Amino acid sequence: MKQLTALVWKEWREVRAFLWIALGVFIGLPIAGGLEAIAQYSHRFEISASTWVLPFGGVLAVFVAVGATCRDFSGHLEDFWRSQPVGITRWLLAKYFVGLAIVLVACVLPLAIEVSIDRDKNALLLMVWFPFLWAALYGIGFLAGCLVRRTSHAAMLALAAMLLVYFLPVVIPPLQWLNVSTVTDFSVLIGQWPRVLGPPQLAFATGMLGLAITVLALSLLSVHFDWRIGSGRKMMYASISAAILILFASAAFQLGTNMPILNQLDLPKGQPIWGIHVSGVDGYVMTQRPDSAHGELEFNFRSLKLADSGIELGNPVGVGQRFLYDRGWAQEYAPGQPNTAYYVNFVGKDDKGTLWLNVAQLDKGTDKPALRIWKYEQYSPNASWPLLYASGDRLYVIGARLMILDITQPLMPRVISDVPFGYSFGWGSFGNDTFTELLPPVPNLSPTERLQAVTKPFLRLEGDILCQWLWRDNVAVAYRLTQLTDTKAVFKKIGQYKPTLLEDIYGASNPLDLELQNGLLYVIQGYSGHGTMNPHISVFDTHGPHPLRLIGHFAAPGVRTVCPLPDGRALVGGDKLWLIGPPPSNGQ
Amino acid sequence: MPNLLWKEWHEQSWKLGFGCVVLGALALIGLHSRIVDDETMMMWVSFLGMTMLPVLSSTGLVPAERGEGSLVSLLALPVKPSRILASKTAMGIALCVGPMLVAAVVSLLAAGGREMPDTVIVAFYASSTVATLSLFIWMLALTIQLPSEARAALLGVGLLVFWLMATAALAFPPSVPRLALAISPFALVYGTAQQAVEGQSAPLPVALVLAVQAGIALALWIWASRRLSNLEGQT
Numbered sequence: 082m083k084q085l086t087a088l089v090w091k092e093w094r095e096v097r098a099f100l101w102i103a104l105g106v107f108i109g110l111p112i113a114g115g116l117e118a119i120a121q122y123s124h125r126f127e128i129s130a131s132t133w134v135l136p137f138g139g140v141l142a143v144f145v146a147v148g149a150t151c152r153d154f155s156g157h158l159e160d161f162w163r164s165q166p167v168g169i170t171r172w173l174l175a176k177y178f179v180g181l182a183i184v185l186v187a188c189v190l191p192l193a194i195e196v197s198i199d200r201d202k203n204a205l206l207l208m209v210w211f212p213f214l215w216a217a218l219y220g221i222g223f224l225a226g227c228l229v230r231r232t233s234h235a236a237m238l239a240l241a242a243m244l245l246v247y248f249l250p251v252v253i254p255p256l257q258w259l260n261v262s263t264v265t266d267f268s269v270l271i272g273q274w275p276r277v278l279g280p281p282q283l284a285f286a287t288g289m290l291g292l293a294i295t296v297l298a299l300s301l302l303s304v305h306f307d308w309r310i311g312s313g314r315k316m317m318y319a320s321i322s323a324a325i326l327i328l329f330a331s332a333a334f335q336l337g338t339n340m341p342i343l344n345q346l347d348l349p350k351g352q353p354i355w356g357i358h359v360s361g362v363d364g365y366v367m368t369q370r371p372d373s374a375h376g377e378l379e380f381n382f383r384s385l386k387l388a389d390s391g392i393e394l395g396n397p398v399g400v401g402q403r404f405l406y407d408r409g410w411a412q413e414y415a416p417g418q419p420n421t422a423y424y425v426n427f428v429g430k431d432d433k434g435t436l437w438l439n440v441a442q443l444d445k446g447t448d449k450p451a452l453r454i455w456k457y458e459q460y461s462p463n464a465s466w467p468l469l470y471a472s473g474d475r476l477y478v479i480g481a482r483l484m485i486l487d488i489t490q491p492l493m494p495r496v497i498s499d500v501p502f503g504y505s506f507g508w509g510s511f512g513n514d515t516f517t518e519l520l521p522p523v524p525n526l527s528p529t530e531r532l533q534a535v536t537k538p539f540l541r542l543e544g545d546i547l548c549q550w551l552w553r554d555n556v557a558v559a560y561r562l563t564q565l566t567d568t569k570a571v572f573k574k575i576g577q578y579k580p581t582l583l584e585d586i587y588g589a590s591n592p593l594d595l596e597l598q599n600g601l602l603y604v605i606q607g608y609s610g611h612g613t614m615n616p617h618i619s620v621f622d623t624h625g626p627h628p629l630r631l632i633g634h635f636a637a638p639g640v641r642t643v644c645p646l647p648d649g650r651a652l653v654g655g656d657k658l659w660l661i662g663p664p665p666s667n668g669q
Numbered sequence: 670m671p672n673l674l675w676k677e678w679h680e681q682s683w684k685l686g687f688g689c690v691v692l693g694a695l696a697l698i699g700l701h702s703r704i705v706d707d708e709t710m711m712m713w714v715s716f717l718g719m720t721m722l723p724v725l726s727s728t729g730l731v732p733a734e735r736g737e738g739s740l741v742s743l744l745a746l747p748v749k750p751s752r753i754l755a756s757k758t759a760m761g762i763a764l765c766v767g768p769m770l771v772a773a774v775v776s777l778l779a780a781g782g783r784e785m786p787d788t789v790i791v792a793f794y795a796s797s798t799v800a801t802l803s804l805f806i807w808m809l810a811l812t813i814q815l816p817s818e819a820r821a822a823l824l825g826v827g828l829l830v831f832w833l834m835a836t837a838a839l840a841f842p843p844s845v846p847r848l849a850l851a852i853s854p855f856a857l858v859y860g861t862a863q864q865a866v867e868g869q870s871a872p873l874p875v876a877l878v879l880a881v882q883a884g885i886a887l888a889l890w891i892w893a894s895r896r897l898s899n900l901e902g903q904t
Contacts, residue, residue, distance in 0.1 A: 315683055322691045330698050337702025587704065615705040638706040638784055657784075 088172060092179035095152065099145045103187035107133050108194065130191035131204045135211075138188045139247070142215045143222035143239040149180040150226025150300075151235055173227075173304055177297060181219050185212050203265070210264040210282050213289035218243050220296035227300045227308075234312035241324040246292075251583045252331035258284045332583055340620070340635045343650065344660040346392045354654030355380065357644035360419045362387040364644070365443060366654060370399065382443045384420075387646075392660060398446040413469035413476065415491035420444040423469055423476060423494070425454065432459035436467065438478065440492055451494050455481055468506060470534035472526065479504055479521050479534060506535060512551050512558065514574045520567070528565045541597035546623050547572055548602045550592050555579065557595075557604065557621060559628045576628030578621060588615035598645035600624045601633075601664070608641055616640040618653060620664050633664030673748065673756035677730075681760050684725055688768030692718050696772045700779040707776075707784040708793075714772050715797035715858070718765075722801050724825040726764035727808035730757040731897070732821035750897040758809065758890065765805050769798040796857035799882060803854035804829065806886040810893035847873065851881040 111128045119126055153162060153176070162172060192208040222239040229235040250260035257263065263281040302308070310316070348354065348368065355378075356367035363386055370379040384395030415421040422441045428434050436457045441448035454467060467480035476494055478484035483502035486494040502521070510516035520531040536542040540549045545562035556579045560572035580589035588607025596603040600623050607615040617640055620633030639656035646652065649663035692714055699710040731754075734740040743753060773794035781787045807828055812821035836853040839845055850856050856878045 315687075318684075318687055322687070326691070326694055326698070329695065333698045333702035333704045336704050338704070615709060617705070634704075636703050636705050638708060640706075 084167060085171065085175060088167065088175035089179055092149065092176050093183075096145055096149055096180055096183050099141065099148065100183045100187050103141050103183075104190070106137065107187060107191035111191065111195075125200075127199045127201075128191075128195050129199070130195040131207055134188050134191055135207065138184075138211065138215050139218045139243050140240070141187060142184045142219040143225075143236060143243060145180045145184050146219045146222030147226045147232055147235045147239060149176050150223055151230055151232040154226070154230040155232075169304060170301055173301055177223060177300070180223070181216060184215055184219050188212070188215055206265050206282075210286060211261075213286045213293070214246075214261060217289040217292040217296070218246060220293040220300070221246070224296045224300045224303065227303045228310045229312045230309065231312055234317055237317050238312070238320050241321045244324050244328065248328050248583075249331065251581060252328060252335055254335065259288045261285070332587070336584065336587055336634055338617075338635050340618075340633050340651075340664050341662040342659055343662050344391050346394065346658040348657055352381070353639050353641065353656045354658055355641055357385070357642050357652050357654050357658075358414075358419055359385065359387070359644050359646065359652060360417075364419055366394065366658065367400070368397065370397075382446060384444060385652075387660075392652075392658060394658070395444075398444060400441075400443060400446045413471045415476075415488055416471050416473065418491055421491045423451075423471070424448075425467055425469065425478075427457060429457070433457075438469075438486075438494070440494065442492070452484075452486070452496065454478060454484065468521075468534050468538065470523075470526070470530070470537070472530055475525070477523055477526065477534065479523060481505075483521075483523060485525075506538075511540075511549070512554070515563075515572065516560075517569050517571045519569050522568060528567055528570070531567075532562075532565065532570050541595050541602065543597045543600070543623075546597070546600070546628075548595065548597050548621075548623060548629075550595055550604065552591065555590050557602065557629055559602070559621075559623050576623070578629040578631065584619075588617065589619065593641065594643075596643050596645050597623070598651075599647065599649055599663075601645065602629065603643045603645055603651065605640060605643055607636075608639075616655060618643050618651075635659075635661055670752060670756060673753060674759060677756050677760035681726075681729055681764060684729060685764050685767050688718075688722055688725065688764060689771040691721075692768040692772040693775045696775040697779060700776060707780045710780075711776055711785075711790065711793055714776070715769075715794065718769050718772060719797055719801050719804065719855075719858070720829055722765045722768060723804035723808050724822055724829070726761040727805055727812055727825060728818045728821040730761055730809065731813045732815045733818040735815070736817040744897075751894045754890070754894050754897050758806075761805050761809060762802060765801045766798055769794055769801060799879070800854045800856075800858050803882050803886060804832065806889050807832075807854065810889040810896075813893045813896050848877070851878045852885065854882070856882070 107130050108128075110133060111130045115123075115126050115128045153159060162169075165172075189208055189212060192204045195204040196202055196208060218239075221242045222235070225235040225239040225242070226232075229238055246259075247261065250256040250258070251262075258281065264285045349371065351371050352368045354366045354368050358364050358366075363384070365382055365384050367380045368383055370381050373379045380400055381397035382400045383397050386393040386395075412422060412424040415423070420443045422443060424439050424441060425436055426439060428437055434457055436454040437450045438452040438454055439448050440451045457466070467478045470477045470479065471488065474487060474489045476486040476488045478486070479502065481501070481503060483498070483500055483504070484496060485498040487497050488494045504521040518532075518535060520528060520535060523531055523534070526534070533542060536547065540547055547560040547562065548557065550557050556577050558574060558578075559576035561575045562570060563573045564571035590606070593605040593608045595605070602621040602623055604619045604621065605616075606619055607617050615636060616638070617634060617636035619631060620635075621629045622632045623629060635653065637653065637655055637657070637659060640653055642654040644652040644654075651661050651663075653659040653661055695717065696710070696714045699705070699713065700707060704710070705713075731740065734743065744750060746753075773791065776790055776794070777787060781790060785793075808821070808825045811828060812824050815821045815824060832854055836850070836855040839850045839853055851873055856873060857875065
């Protein structure tokens with residue numbers, strides 16, 4: 082016992098400097114930050130230790146472990162220790178646990194202070210579960226020190242391994258349970274205590290504990306059998322670059338493009354495609370006009386034909402800005418005539434004016450007002466922007482009034498009914514596990530058509546599946562229609578997809594638009610305005626036992642729009658026009 | 670001279686292999702998987718090359734030799750210091766050009782004509798290589814009297830950061846004469862070239878930039894050669 086106490090005392094004397102430094106960084110700097118906040122804007126002293134402990138806790142663990150091992154394995158010190166009447170295992174274990182205790186105290190104590198002082202209690206999750214991660218990283222550093230025995234080289238090697246521990250679970254789905262982000266649910270409100278214990282946390286802790294025990298056993302064996310790795314610059318370069326390449330290759334494996342390009346059409350530079358509309362083999366694209374000024378885009382209409390020989394585009398016809406959003410809030414096509422569109426615009430001054438229905442001939446670049454709808458005043462209780470819905474030879478204007486128009490002659494719509502209606506669109510409970518939407522009681526429209534009319538502007542509906550991206554939570558959600566009556570539609574959430582950290586890094590947040598066809602949800606992501614944030618399309622399968630399973634990825638320059646075709650292919654618009662095949666597991 | 674070149678090759682060739690493998694593998698994985706669009710991927714590869722290769726090559730030539738204590742012996746040989754520096758410079762150029770060349774060939778094979786024409790890819794890597802070489806000469810000249818590889822690497826990283834910031838300052842404000850950008854090692858690479866493409870500024874004449882960069886490189890090399898000669902006198 083006395084011998085062990087002496088060993089512990091010796092180790093404590095050698096590594097305590099790390100503790101003082103770490104406490105200075107993890108407590109001293111946050112205290113300074115808290116005092117600064119009080120002086121500037123806050124009325125309450127709060128200490129944000131987790132912002133320091135989270136990124137540097139692992140680094141500290143590696144440094145302490147490498148420092149503790151390499152110090153006694155350098156030069157003749159090792160011979161000295163081996164000549165002492167102390168078991169090598171006991172000596173190593175004393176070294177291991179003293180160093181680990183230093184790391185845990187240095188990391189946990191600041192977090193405990195934060196939890197006790199701050200109103201935000203999320204640091205409790207770090208305090209409870211991150212020690213398992215730090216123990217694993219400490220063990221890796223310890224093993225590196227035992228094998229390499231040169232401080233700088235062992236530290237670099239251990240830091241490379243730390244990168245793998247942090248990021249391999251992010252990029253390799255089977256290792257997802259070891260991902261540190263699975264143990265931290267920071268969604269609780271300030272003042273509330275987070276849920277600490279759950280299956281993901283237990284799985285993570287078990288995995289990290291297993292890793293820590295394994296590397297400790299390897300460390301003991303390596304010292305016992307005198308295993309060594311001859312390190313040098315070459316090994317350092319090779320290990321770090323190998324770690325980075327492994328991470329990159331894993332990311333590429335997960336997010337690489339898997340939808341083949343069947344055909345592509347080059348476009349003149351500076352004239353990317355912003356919108357595609359196809360009906361059968363005919364349609365059109367909206368291309369940016371080369372003379373568009375920044376911030377005030379003008380567009381050309383170009384007819385499109387999908388022929389066996391490839392994609393054919395017609396000559397550009399200037400159409401200004403107004404026809405771009407082909408599925409906007411109040412725009413509709415004449416059934417069977419994709420070149421004829423109806424749209425609503427506001428004519429007036431400031432927030433008061435009149436809404437007009439216009440008829441546009443896209444292929445000619447012309448449009449004209451066809452009907453005055455109603456007065457519109459923003460923020461007034463009666464403010465109601467209408468929905469447009471066309472079915473057969475009727476066009477429905479649904480809002481404060483219900484107007485039914487005869488569009489037998491599409492360019493000359495004729496009012497056949499105009500009555501007060503008082504409908505106002507809203508998706509208040511969207512995002513909950515179930516939600517109900519009241520349908521406008523439009524005569525002559527079936528419940529399905531009424532549902533299509535209200536979902537068309539913002540949501541994507543195909544059959545009984547409804548999808549949308551919740552920007553607030555940065556998740557895609559899928560619902561199944563469970564009840565449809567004349568007056569209401571009830572949906573139940575069947576799937577949700579939150580991009581992983583890796584996908585966020587590669588531009589998955591804030592999608593530009595979505596399309597739903599053939600049971601596949603196409604999400605346009607990564608477009609930043611200049612095509613530098615990895616513009617791409619992610620494809621999700623909405624069928625199967627796990628709806629919203631990511632099955633496709635297509636990255637290409639300036640991707641802005643997608644138009645899925647009924648046969649599984651899709652037209653993608655960006656700096657070029659691509660015709661791509663379906664993702665490999667489509668329909669399986 | 671051939672003996673000096675052989676010595677440098679013997680000592681540094683592994684770095685050439687390392688650079689070729691890293692840049693080539695990165696380009697191959699990224700372009701084969703199409704994790705991002707081709708231009709972005711090539712930009713990543715080029716940026717890694719421009720930042721990693723000059724530091725890797727310049728620090729291993731003179732400062733490493735000094736750190737290991739072999740520079741004194743080398744300078745004691747009956748060879749002009751300028752010749753020693755020339756052989757080291759040649760090896761450094763190979764260390765910079767080789768990996769970029771491999772990355773360019775891999776890119777052409779994996780993605781040539783797919784999203785970008787071959788000529789654009791070649792021009793892309795050529796301009797990145799010019800920037801890499803320019804940075805290498807800067808680092809070679811400034812680190813020639815440093816006692817260790819680690820310090821040289823720190824100075825190299827500092828120089829890199831300086832030029833990145835200076836290029837931003839030279840490229841964006843309209844008050845700075847456009848031609849002043851020609852002194853930056855990054856004058857021909859993506860960011861500044863892209864501005865010209867987007868019509869935000871007139872493109873710099875390539876010949877002018879190359880001439881300015883060549884002049885700067887020559888001046889720096891002569892200065893470095895003199896510093897090495899002074900070292901010889903001291904030893």
